[in-house]
Amino acid sequence: APVGPTLCGIPLKYLSLVTLAVQNSALTLIMHYSRVSTPPSRAYSPATAVFMNEILKGSISLLIAFSRIEAPPSDGQARTLIGRSKRLARDVFSQDCWKLSIPAILYVIQNNLQFVAVSNLQAATFQVSYQMKILTTAGFSVLLLRKKLASPQWFALLLLAIGVAVVQIQAGAVRIVEDGVPLEDTHSMNALKGFVAVVIACLTSGLAGVYFEMVLKNSQTDLWVRNVQLSLFSLLPALAPVSYLYASNPQEGWLSTLFHNFGGWAWATVLVQVFGGLLTALVIKYSDNILKGFATSLSIVISFMASVALFDFQITLTFVTGSLIVVLATWLYNHQPKRSESFSWAFGWT
Numbered sequence: 001a002p003v004g005p006t007l008c009g010i011p012l013k014y015l016s017l018v019t020l021a022v023q024n025s026a027l028t029l030i031m032h033y034s035r036v037s038t039p040p041s042r043a044y045s046p047a048t049a050v051f052m053n054e055i056l057k058g059s060i061s062l063l064i065a066f067s068r069i070e071a072p073p074s075d076g077q078a079r080t081l082i083g084r085s086k087r088l089a090r091d092v093f094s095q096d097c098w099k100l101s102i103p104a105i106l107y108v109i110q111n112n113l114q115f116v117a118v119s120n121l122q123a124a125t126f127q128v129s130y131q132m133k134i135l136t137t138a139g140f141s142v143l144l145l146r147k148k149l150a151s152p153q154w155f156a157l158l159l160l161a162i163g164v165a166v167v168q169i170q171a172g173a174v175r176i177v178e179d180g181v182p183l184e185d186t187h188s189m190n191a192l193k194g195f196v197a198v199v200i201a202c203l204t205s206g207l208a209g210v211y212f213e214m215v216l217k218n219s220q221t222d223l224w225v226r227n228v229q230l231s232l233f234s235l236l237p238a239l240a241p242v243s244y245l246y247a248s249n250p251q252e253g254w255l256s257t258l259f260h261n262f263g264g265w266a267w268a269t270v271l272v273q274v275f276g277g278l279l280t281a282l283v284i285k286y287s288d289n290i291l292k293g294f295a296t297s298l299s300i301v302i303s304f305m306a307s308v309a310l311f312d313f314q315i316t317l318t319f320v321t322g323s324l325i326v327v328l329a330t331w332l333y334n335h336q337p338k339r340s341e342s343f344s345w346a347f348g349w350t
């Protein structure tokens with residue numbers, strides 16, 4: 001079976017899945033730290049982070065899309081800078097570009113809610129609860145992409161929900177300690193608010209991902225052009241909360257309101273998020289949303305080990321049990337007995 005494009009001999013499909021797992025772990029830890037390491041009075045605005053994410057991701061996608069424009073050697077005009085720009089503009093503002101407005105709005109909501117969740121839940125709790133994305137993604141894949149699921153896969157989804165619930169009731173998790181004081185103790189967290197945010201973020205993630213996959217795979221349009229369209233449609237909804245911020249404090253300038261308290265950790269969060277967005281697009285193109293779920297639950301194990309190494313991680317039996325159930329459920333979901341002669345099932349190799 002074709003493996004698609006490769007980088008240094010490694011298929012892009014597997015490379016992007018593994019990198020996404022590492023990126024997911026890094027993002028949870030960095031984002032959580034960036035939110036809880038300062039008192040609320042010195043917190044940066046998540047709305048700015050979401051907005052900057054779209055600006056940077058859109059610009060990178062635009063550059064890549066531009067470099068990929070192919071013009072026939074016979075068409076001299078199409079090969080000039082202006083000719084190529086016109087060509088790109090025509091691709092970006094195509095007749096069906098409006099289709100990207102749906103995932104764009106959903107992703108902006110999700111990206112904002114992710115900050116609410118990460119600021120109100122322990123990093124590990126957040127990450128495991130966020131696995132419910134697999135559930136919503138599967139649901140929307142069945143509904144919109146007409147994917148057929150076997151009974152063990154439905155069972156795996158049930159198991160996943162149980163695992164997430166078990167982790168929810170765990171008591172201690174990641175404690176980032178500075179000068180002997182757990183940072184989370186100085187930062188008030190509202191677990192219910194965090195959990196509601198996670199649930200809605202999982203719904204929007206599933207729908208947006210599947211919708212993006214549908215648009216991408218039902219047309220010939222280049223992935224990077226689709227990404228530019230996605231970012232363009234995100235700008236308006238991402239700008240709305242930023243404008244609200246400005247309107248509530250108009251005596252300050254635009255830029256200083258926007259980047260108030262926006263320090264190194266905030267920028268690190270944005271950069272890791274930009275990288276993740278680009279990777280997610282690659283994963284959706286070269287594999288699919290359900291395999292993306294597999295990569296992200298691998299990231300639970302990575303974060304778990306990183307937390308033990310980096311932070312004063314208190315492991316509880318319920319946390320370990322819940323996490324094991326989540327990982328087992330993910331394994332079961334991706335396990336297709338007919339192809340079990342090798343490890344091929346794990347990544348859907350054929």
Ligand code: C5P
Nearest residue numbers: 057107111205209227276277278280281
């Ligand atoms: O958690 P999930 O995998 O649904 O997160 C997707 C993330 O990737 C979102 O932050 C979204 O903005 C980003 N994304 C992107 N470009 C795509 C698809 C997703 O930037 N084509």
